[in-house]
Amino acid sequence: xxxxxxxxxxxxxxxxxxxxxxxxxxxxxxxxxxxxxxxxxxxxxxxxxxxxxxxxxxxxxxxxxxxxxxxxxxxxxxxxxxxxxxxxxxxxxxxxxxxxxxxxxxxxxxxxxxxxxxxxxxxxxxxxxxxxxxxxxxxxxxxxxxxxxxxxxxxxxxxxxxxxxxxxxxxxxxxxxxxxxxxxxxxxxxxxxxxxxxxxxxxxxxxxxxxxxxxxxxxxxxxxxxxxxxxxxxxxxxxxxxxxxxxxxxxxxxxxxxxxxxxxxxxxxxxxxxxxxxxxxxxxxxxxxxxxxxxxxxxxxxxxxxxxxxxxxxxxxxxxxxxxxxxxxxxxxxxxxxxxxxxxxxxxxxxxxxxxxxxxxxxxxxxxxxxxxxxxxxxxxxxxxxxxxxxxxxxxxxxxxxxxxxxxxxxxxxxxxxxx
Amino acid sequence: xxxxxxxxxxxxxxxxxxxxxxxxxxxxxxxxxxxxxxxxxxxxxxxxxxxxxxxxxxxxxxxxxxxxxxxxxxxxxxxxxxxxxxxxxx
Numbered sequence: 001x002x003x004x005x006x007x008x009x010x011x012x013x014x015x016x017x018x019x020x021x022x023x024x025x026x027x028x029x030x031x032x033x034x035x036x037x038x039x040x041x042x043x044x045x046x047x048x049x050x051x052x053x054x055x056x057x058x059x060x061x062x063x064x065x066x067x068x069x070x071x072x073x074x075x076x077x078x079x080x081x082x083x084x085x086x087x088x089x090x091x092x093x094x095x096x097x098x099x100x101x102x103x104x105x106x107x108x109x110x111x112x113x114x115x116x117x118x119x120x121x122x123x124x125x126x127x128x129x130x131x132x133x134x135x136x137x138x139x140x141x142x143x144x145x146x147x148x149x150x151x152x153x154x155x156x157x158x159x160x161x162x163x164x165x166x167x168x169x170x171x172x173x174x175x176x177x178x179x180x181x182x183x184x185x186x187x188x189x190x191x192x193x194x195x196x197x198x199x200x201x202x203x204x205x206x207x208x209x210x211x212x213x214x215x216x217x218x219x220x221x222x223x224x225x226x227x228x229x230x231x232x233x234x235x236x237x238x239x240x241x242x243x244x245x246x247x248x249x250x251x252x253x254x255x256x257x258x259x260x261x262x263x264x265x266x267x268x269x270x271x272x273x274x275x276x277x278x279x280x281x282x283x284x285x286x287x288x289x290x291x292x293x294x295x296x297x298x299x300x301x302x303x304x305x306x307x308x309x310x311x312x313x314x315x316x317x318x319x320x321x322x323x324x325x326x327x328x329x330x331x332x333x334x335x336x337x338x339x340x341x342x343x344x345x346x347x348x349x350x351x352x353x354x355x356x357x358x359x360x361x362x363x364x365x366x367x368x369x370x371x372x373x374x375x376x377x378x379x380x381x382x383x384x385x386x387x388x389x390x391x392x393x394x395x396x397x398x399x400x401x402x403x404x405x406x407x408x409x410x411x412x413x414x415x416x417x418x419x420x
Numbered sequence: 421x422x423x424x425x426x427x428x429x430x431x432x433x434x435x436x437x438x439x440x441x442x443x444x445x446x447x448x449x450x451x452x453x454x455x456x457x458x459x460x461x462x463x464x465x466x467x468x469x470x471x472x473x474x475x476x477x478x479x480x481x482x483x484x485x486x487x488x489x490x491x492x493x494x495x496x497x498x499x500x501x502x503x504x505x506x507x508x509x510x
Contacts, residue, residue: 011469077465211462212436274433336437340466343444344473353437 010076012086014341018408019094020069021330025404027061027101028397034109036390040383044312047185053108058319060101060123063197066326068093068127070204071134071151073333078207079148081137089133096126113173120169124162131159146223150203153227157195160235164188183241187234194255195234197322198262198292199227204329205266212332213282215269222265230258249303260296263289280362281328287370288324291317312380320373327369327400331362334404338411345418356410357403365399368392424498425454432461432487443467447476447492455493455503463488481508 034057035043038050045051072090076082083089100122107115138152164187171181206223209215217223237251267289270282298314301307335356342350372392379385429446431439439460444467446456458464463480471478471492479500480490489507491500 011466214433214435214461273435275435277435332436336466339437339440340470343470346474348448352441 010080010082011340011344012072012076012083012090014337014411016086016090017069017073017337018334018411019090020065020072021334022401022404022408023065023094023098024062024326024330025397025401027057027065028400029394030061030105031057032390032394032397034105035393036387038386040379040386043386044380044383046315049108049111053105055319056101056105056108058323059192059197060097060104063322063326064097064101064127065094066330067154067197067200068097068130070200070329070333071130071155073337074147074151074204074207075134075137079138079141079145079151080143081141083133083137089129093126093130096122100126116169116173120166124166127158127162131155131162135159146218146227147203147207149224150199150206150227153231154196154200154203157191157199157231157234160231161188161191161196164191179242187238187241190234190237190252190255193318194259195231198259199230201322201325202227202262205262208329208332209266209269209285213270214274215272218265218269222262226258226262230255233258252299253303256296256299260293263293263296267293280359280366281332283366284324284328284331284369287366288321288328291321291324291373295321309380313377316376316380317373320376324369327365330404331357334407338407342411342414342418345415347414347418349417350414351410356407361399361403361406365396365403368396368399372396424495424503427454427456428459429456430459432459439464440467444470447471447474450476450492450494452495455491455495455498455500457507458488458490458492460488460490461486464490479504483508 031054034050034054038054039048042048042050043054046055072083072086076086100119103115103119104123107113107119134155135152138148138155141148144152164184167177167179168181168184168188171177171179171184177184206218210217233251233255237248240247240251267286270285270289295314295317298310298317302310302314335353338356339350339353372389375385375389375392379389427446427449429443431442434442443456443458443460443464446458447470450456463482468478468480468490476492476494477496477498477500478490478492480488481504482488489504491498491503493500
């Protein structure tokens, strides 16, 4: 087989991705502040406004920025689906997402319901457009690899999540939807956390675990069926919120089994690397996958023993899972993109990738990151420890931000020195 | 006509980013008289995009075992397809 064909517009400008990724640590700092000023007793309650604010800062501000930024990069490069004028779209989508998240969180923290209307319009407008744009582009990809299908499923999951976010907000504002508000909220969360974030991480993993860490490929059944099965389970589960709570639990357990299996398969793949040199990104992947496995097991224990602590721990570990993967991916991708774009511009003195975010800059971040769940879980028993958790998260976000900014600075120092 | 100087580079099985970095370093040694023969365990799309942007010609073929042979050159007259036939049964 000869040359597979290339198009120069396959790689979007680095500024597109950088814009989204540099916002992640900024929202990390805000999350830490929101956690610190929150009433520690309220943080144990999932419906408390302070908790809802922190959850949205992490899910929309951190994960949302990472996921949308990653899609801008992956669509053209991995799927071959080019986005017309990516810089223009990235600018307004990013601005709407950031402002919408801030207003939504502000509405919860300061109890200003008037902020919700604008927040909803900004978030639904930007993320809804992301769903439309990305899904329509992916639909037209001829060679639908498992990663492409995974991305389509994840974008579909986001679409469902947004639809239920609208219904939750309408119910919250007093509109009678005809469905129980608790159920609506849970459906919204499930689509966002599992249908969107977990499935997109899967789609990315199918591509990058084998490519970056030189592992055997995932089993075909996992690559083909896991993302679709998760979304199908989430969709089929919806009517059972009205019909039967025990059936809802069965669907939850099935999603948990798939996530646990994904975590174990990926951990196995990482142990089968041809050259097992463990850098910080490998440890972050392992940390995230172990958390995902532990999160699924916590869910099973919750169903077995009906102890709220298992549910809380499972939810906390799920958040820790996707943050770990986001850190792992950004520490791999940002240096690569700096190196790639500088080399493409013909910058002869381009630094090596290992010097763009040096290992000594990533290691302290990893150590702080490892301390985080210890204090997070202990906070359920000693609520004052939320303050320590917040401080750790603040330091972690500072270190992460400094590492990303360092990479961005190198890019800007060299970008005009190319021979092209 | 003098024979083509072929620079050999085998990066099969190396962890990311070594294959890319080593290949780009070798590409800097290309002139009008030589070509680079790269053996790699997967299709290196970013590397080829860099080559394309730098005006370096290339052609690639995949072996039955899923590995790739890629030839890079700055010489517009080298018949890369014919040269690749020695490596892949195509």
